[in-house]
Amino acid sequence: MTFDPRADVVAVLDLISIDTPDGVFRFLAGTDGIFTDVDGHQWIGSRLITGSELKASIQGEAPSGSLTLAFIPDPSGADLVAEVRALGSDYVRGREIIFWDQPLLSMEEFYAPTLAPMRLMTRTATSIDFDLSGTMERAITLNFEGPFTGRNSAPGWQYTSNDHSALIGAANTSLRLMPTDTYQEEKLFG
Secondary structure, eight states: OOOOTTSOOSEEEEEEEEEETTEEEEEEETSOEEEEOTTOOEEEEETTEEEOOOOOOOTTOOOOEEEEEEEOOOTTSOOHHHHHHHHOGGGTTTOEEEEEEEEESSGGGGTSOSSOOEEEEEEEEEEEEEEEETTTEEEEEEEEEOTTTTTTSOOOOOSSHHHHHHHHTSOOOTTTTOOSOOOOSSOSOO
16 A cells, blocks of 8 residues: 555654665654554653754755664663663764655554655764763764765866866866966956
């Protein structure tokens, strides 16, 4: 069954999957509970997970974003910040973060969905930050980049035979007579 975007829906769930060396972790953002999709994947929900605004890459921008887990640790439990810090940013750097929409056509679909999640956008993880506020509040932030990071900066090419050859992938001497400075000994006009 495919989703008709004009259909009436009861809700659309925001789902996030994060690829790691230990497998794919799936989260349901902004609400508590466990949601099981039509493929049997479980998405773990928490109100403690928040995300920055997601923007598309338009007009030369390569927007970045972040996902944050903010919590107060259990004094008798494991130190989650220390465990994640021990993994380091290399644990997720360069891996995919996929944002999904899960349309629900009726209230019953919260428990037995008929549609598969729809891939909304894919981002690339860059780093993990930690915020230790006071004695109790903790936050772990996963930063990610847009799909076109680097396209909004100049490539640094010059008008030389070597750079032009590197750009097109073959030897080219077309620019060997190109002037290398703009100094003119005599004015052309006036």
